[in-house]
Amino acid sequence: MPLMQKLWKGLVCAGVLCLIILGTHGNFRTSLLHHTSATSQAQAAAFADANQNACVASLSPQIMRVPGGVIDITFAPGRFDVPEATVLAWVRRAAIAVSTYYGHFPVRHTRVRIVPVEGERGIFHGTTYGEGGGFTRIPVGEHVTTEQLDRDWIMTHEFVHLSFPDMPRQHAWIEEGLATYVEPIARVQARQLKAAGVWSDLVRDMPQGEPQAGDEGLDYTHTWARTYWGGALYCLQADLRIRQLTKNQKGLQDALRAIVAAGGTLDKEDWQLEQALRIGDQATGTHVLEELYAEMKAQPVAVDLPQLWKKLGVTTRGGQLVFDNDAQWAAARLAITGSPQAAPMTVASNREDETAAENQSRP
Ligand SMILES: [Zn+2]
Numbered sequence: 001m002p003l004m005q006k007l008w009k010g011l012v013c014a015g016v017l018c019l020i021i022l023g024t025h026g027n028f029r030t031s032l033l034h035h036t037s038a039t040s041q042a043q044a045a046a047f048a049d050a051n052q053n054a055c056v057a058s059l060s061p062q063i064m065r066v067p068g069g070v071i072d073i074t075f076a077p078g079r080f081d082v083p084e085a086t087v088l089a090w091v092r093r094a095a096i097a098v099s100t101y102y103g104h105f106p107v108r109h110t111r112v113r114i115v116p117v118e119g120e121r122g123i124f125h126g127t128t129y130g131e132g133g134g135f136t137r138i139p140v141g142e143h144v145t146t147e148q149l150d151r152d153w154i155m156t157h158e159f160v161h162l163s164f165p166d167m168p169r170q171h172a173w174i175e176e177g178l179a180t181y182v183e184p185i186a187r188v189q190a191r192q193l194k195a196a197g198v199w200s201d202l203v204r205d206m207p208q209g210e211p212q213a214g215d216e217g218l219d220y221t222h223t224w225a226r227t228y229w230g231g232a233l234y235c236l237q238a239d240l241r242i243r244q245l246t247k248n249q250k251g252l253q254d255a256l257r258a259i260v261a262a263g264g265t266l267d268k269e270d271w272q273l274e275q276a277l278r279i280g281d282q283a284t285g286t287h288v289l290e291e292l293y294a295e296m297k298a299q300p301v302a303v304d305l306p307q308l309w310k311k312l313g314v315t316t317r318g319g320q321l322v323f324d325n326d327a328q329w330a331a332a333r334l335a336i337t338g339s340p341q342a343a344p345m346t347v348a349s350n351r352e353d354e355t356a357a358e359n360q361s362r363p
Contacts, residue, residue, distance in 0.1 A: 068104025078116025177231015
């Protein structure tokens with residue numbers, strides 16, 4: 001049985017553990033979500049890498065203050081070629097992107113455990129748990145480069161997971177779909193990515209979310225493609241429907257901010273999906289999230305993506321992506337990736353107390 005099937009078959013829903021396995025080259029992403037006992041797994045992961053090599057020194061723990069939250073950062077034993085400050089800047093960039101999208105960091109306190117991987121390059125996978133406000137464990141190759149950290153999307157993806165309640169496996173598509181859809185948009189809004197590149201990637205990758213033969217809807221088709229990109233397709237359609245109904249005054253972002261404001265974050269294990277969607281809909285004055293869920297949850301719903309891109313003013317001419325700002329829905333496209341505020345939050349800070357300067361005693 002392939003590894004992915006084995007893991008899917010072994011799912012136990014008692015809390016969230018999102019495990020992403022990915023390639024380290026270019027834009028290749030292979031991911032899966034694994035539900036298990038969050039508390040025991042998070043603690044086991046933290047203790048395991050804390051004790052794996054007691055002879056090797058660890059980098060200093062840090063407390064990072066970000067808008068609306070605090071991130072406790074610890075390192076498993078090991079080292080990096082790049083300075084510690086470069087690794088911390090990578091975490092801060094991801095936190096700023098998510099804070100920009102949601103208006104503030106989604107939880108008041110979370111923990112990040114960075115695990116140096118001897119002899120390797122790149123960022124390998126992330127795992128985020130809901131316990132205690134949140135805990136993300138993320139292995140990073142000791143030879144990771146500044147460029148790889150600058151390009152990385154995984155840390156932002158993991159932080160997006162903090163912004164929605166813990167869901168059972170049946171609804172894994174909403175958790176992974178949101179993280180897949182929001183991550184690049186958040187980075188554009190924080191001016192860490194160019195909008196053109198994000199739309200280009202969406203045009204390339206979104207077809208993976210279309211239902212294939214035998215599909216039984218998002219709640220009942222637990223393939224990688226339908227979980228990540230099927231969920232992202234739900235998000236894109238929801239965003240566009242909300243914008244059409246509200247004359248582009250509201251979008252999915254407003255709904256997601258409302259869910260966080262109502263306390264719908266990953267540390268909540270007793271929320272129903274319908275409850276979160278209802279709160280989101282109330283924020284936009286529509287029923288888009290609930291109605292779209294009813295449409296897509298138990299049956300395959302194909303989306304005419306070529307037509308959708310055309311309406312958004314994203315077309316291909318001679319192999320090049322061309323943007324048409326006179327297209328029917330061009331304003332919606334511009335609003336989705338536009339900055340929600342006049343002055344986006346910045347990555348760097350001149351204030352010493354905001355730049356991860358405080359050391360903690362080691363565990
Ligand atoms: Zn994920």
